[in-house]
Amino acid sequence: MSVFFTNLSDPRNTETALFLEGGSTINVGTVQADIDKLAAMLEPGSRVSIYCQSTRLFLIALAAVWRSGSTAILPATDKSGYLDEIGQQFDTHLDDVRIADLLGNPNDPETANDPHDTIADARSCKAIFFTSGSSGIPKPIIKTLAQIEDEIKTQSLLWCPLMQERSRVIGLVSHQHIYGLIFRVIWPVMNRQVTRAEPAPFWEMVLAELGTGDMLVTSPAQLKNLHPDLIHAPRPALVLSSGGPLDLPTAQAATKMLGTCPTEIYGSTETGGIAWRQQQGENTPWHPLPGLDTGLNDDGCLRVRANHIAGDDWYQTQDRVDINIDDHSFVLKGRADRVVKIEGKRVSLGAVEEHLRQSDLVEDAVALLAHEDDQRLAVVAVLTDTGQTELQKRGRFRMGRLLRRDLAQFEDDAALPQRWRFVDALPTDSQGKKPLHLLRALFDDNGNTLPAVSSQTRDGNSLSMTLALNSGMTCFKGHFPGQPILPGVVQLHWAALFGASLFGSSRNVSEVSQLKFRKPITPTDVIKLELDYDAAAGRLKFCYRSDEADLHSSGTLKLRTPDTYQGDVA
Amino acid sequence: MTSLETELKAFIIETLNLEDVQVDDIDSTEALFVDGLGLDSIDALELGVALQKKYDVRIDAKDENVKTHFASVQNLAKFIQSAKGA
Numbered sequence: 001m002s003v004f005f006t007n008l009s010d011p012r013n014t015e016t017a018l019f020l021e022g023g024s025t026i027n028v029g030t031v032q033a034d035i036d037k038l039a040a041m042l043e044p045g046s047r048v049s050i051y052c053q054s055t056r057l058f059l060i061a062l063a064a065v066w067r068s069g070s071t072a073i074l075p076a077t078d079k080s081g082y083l084d085e086i087g088q089q090f091d092t093h094l095d096d097v098r099i100a101d102l103l104g105n106p107n108d109p110e111t112a113n114d115p116h117d118t119i120a121d122a123r124s125c126k127a128i129f130f131t132s133g134s135s136g137i138p139k140p141i142i143k144t145l146a147q148i149e150d151e152i153k154t155q156s157l158l159w160c161p162l163m164q165e166r167s168r169v170i171g172l173v174s175h176q177h178i179y180g181l182i183f184r185v186i187w188p189v190m191n192r193q194v195t196r197a198e199p200a201p202f203w204e205m206v207l208a209e210l211g212t213g214d215m216l217v218t219s220p221a222q223l224k225n226l227h228p229d230l231i232h233a234p235r236p237a238l239v240l241s242s243g244g245p246l247d248l249p250t251a252q253a254a255t256k257m258l259g260t261c262p263t264e265i266y267g268s269t270e271t272g273g274i275a276w277r278q279q280q281g282e283n284t285p286w287h288p289l290p291g292l293d294t295g296l297n298d299d300g301c302l303r304v305r306a307n308h309i310a311g312d313d314w315y316q317t318q319d320r321v322d323i324n325i326d327d328h329s330f331v332l333k334g335r336a337d338r339v340v341k342i343e344g345k346r347v348s349l350g351a352v353e354e355h356l357r358q359s360d361l362v363e364d365a366v367a368l369l370a371h372e373d374d375q376r377l378a379v380v381a382v383l384t385d386t387g388q389t390e391l392q393k394r395g396r397f398r399m400g401r402l403l404r405r406d407l408a409q410f411e412d413d414a415a416l417p418q419r420w421r422f423v424d425a426l427p428t429d430s431q432g433k434k435p436l437h438l439l440r441a442l443f444d445d446n447g448n449t450l451p452a453v454s455s456q457t458r459d460g461n462s463l464s465m466t467l468a469l470n471s472g473m474t475c476f477k478g479h480f481p482g483q484p485i486l487p488g489v490v491q492l493h494w495a496a497l498f499g500a501s502l503f504g505s506s507r508n509v510s511e512v513s514q515l516k517f518r519k520p521i522t523p524t525d526v527i528k529l530e531l532d533y534d535a536a537a538g539r540l541k542f543c544y545r546s547d548e549a550d551l552h553s554s555g556t557l558k559l560r561t562p563d564t565y566q567g568d569v570a
Numbered sequence: 571m572t573s574l575e576t577e578l579k580a581f582i583i584e585t586l587n588l589e590d591v592q593v594d595d596i597d598s599t600e601a602l603f604v605d606g607l608g609l610d611s612i613d614a615l616e617l618g619v620a621l622q623k624k625y626d627v628r629i630d631a632k633d634e635n636v637k638t639h640f641a642s643v644q645n646l647a648k649f650i651q652s653a654k655g656a
Contacts, residue, residue: 397588397608418612419589
């Protein structure tokens with residue numbers, strides 16, 4: 001018997017508030033009526049993808065899909081490229097607009113079935129999530145409502161005693177992921193708590209609504225970016241965080257700001273919740289959820305067994321742990337799959353990152369294989385201020401080699417990274433994770449949009465550079481088929497771009513004058529770009545030539561500089 | 571700067587996949603390793619193999635002059651020229 005469906009259809013709950021939306025509440029009865037209506041309109045046994053901003057519409061769609069005997073597909077984003085990627089996996093797509101449309105239609109008595117006839121079996125209600133595999137290709141993970149309810153029953157043993165009469169669920173994470181689905185959607189129905197319907201990824205959006213004793217469903221990214229006014233906000237009863245471990249300083253700062261130590265849940269889409277902790281100091285261990293068995297495989301990786309994971313079967317994780325045999329708590333020691341084989345040697349990505357972080361020049365770093373079959377490591381690093389200064393001085397390549405020499409004190413040759421990217425912040429997704437495919441994208445070629453500079457000479461504010469073009473360049477595509485020539489606008493763009501990078505001039509062109517296109521530039525031409533920069537006048541003259549005599553094009557760019565803005569004011 | 575030196579610079583950049591380094595960034599007399607361009611022993615190995623292939627020169631790791639040959643682009647050009655002339 002499903003507690004979720006029972007609670008939704010129980011007549012005693014009809015008047016119970018379920019959603020907080022636009023300042024008012026919506027009760028269970030209203031939601032149940034919408035579920036009935038939508039379920040009657042869905043094709044039984046189909047695969048329906050759901051992506052909603054509103055948690056209320058999401059719950060209605062999810063319950064209706066299950067009620068109609070269909071399977072719910074829960075994409076992580078609604079970006080069209082992503083939906084295309086998983087497009088094979090669903091028949092219908094429901095979003096806020098479509099659901100609201102369907103609910104706005106008058107009831108068709110022909111197809112409508114009696115809502116109380118069918119309470120779905122929780123074991124046959126399936127939701128399919130997609131996690132980004134190592135290649136970035138979405139990998140489907142199937143969860144049943146029975147598993148989700150089992151986990152909530154377990155988690156309730158720990159957290160329900162903390163709840164107060166009026167404790168509401170204020171979610172800042174997306175309900176499209178397992179963690180948000182559990183705590184923002186299914187938990188409120190099972191535990192009869194009011195939950196916020198509107199998305200609220202930022203603290204500003206919930207600040208005014210927070211009440212004493214609320215349960216906050218957050219992520220490490222949000223706890224890292226607490227709003228300063230939170231210190232005056234009503235004290236929550238429970239602050240959950242999942243999606244990745246919190247670092248200790250963040251946990252401590254959040255404790256101060258929110259008046260309660262964040263409760264971290266460790267788990268994954270595959271397993272759901274495994275363990276929890278409240279970080280009070282260094283190396284705070286994780287406590288397994290009640291009734292969850294733990295063990296180790298030969299590699300020292302954690303395996304877990306619980307009703308909500310794989311029933312009586314063990315589930316093997318890739319997380320290396322130290323287990324305390326007295327209380328079964330454990331400390332995470334990093335992922336086993338973060339060991340890669342290079343030239344037959346095992347290289348720990350975590351160790352490389354740790355050694356890099358020890359450098360005064362590096363704030364944070366991620367080591368990876370930029371392509372699956374690469375035989376050398378790549379690193380994406382965020383530099384400290386000192387590191388930035390060095391980078392300016394040395395350039396990217398020499399900077400990478402400098403860091404590599406530091407690293408060589410600790411690591412074998414095989415572990416020394418070859419390719420480096422220096423970024424202001426590591427790319428993260430909405431859950432604060434650093435997906436491999438985003439990191440790998442940093443190593444993709446620049447799309448072949450700029451010509452290679454084969455030589456350059458500079459004399460004060462005059463510059464001459466030889467550009468090597470190739471027919472594969474983006475700017476030649478379709479311009480024109482069979483007869484590629486370099487578009488005029490690209491010539492202007494390159495002039496402004498190279499001017500900006502070599503003279504530090506503005507990239508912002510306000511006016512083009514004396515523009516002449518004499519002769520087309522083709523991919524096989526070896527061309528010289530000559531630039532003359534007049535900083536005082538904010539003027540950049542350019543010309544493209546094949547040799548001294550052969551002029552392709554020329555012109556003058558008037559650049560918008562901070563000086564001209566001031567000039568306007570004066 | 572001789573044309574062989576320029577060629578070698580381009581060859582080093584290509585062989586070692588030196589992203590964002592251009593021919594003009596490398597000085598012919600600058601040290602290729604550690605303090606100059608900052609290449610290391612792994613680069614040396616890769617470069618050595620590639621040079622043998624392209625210029626058909628024999629590089630004997632036990633030869634005490636190897637270090638001198640690889641000190642700079644200028645030295646490398648001299649080495650290749652003399653090896654080919656021989």
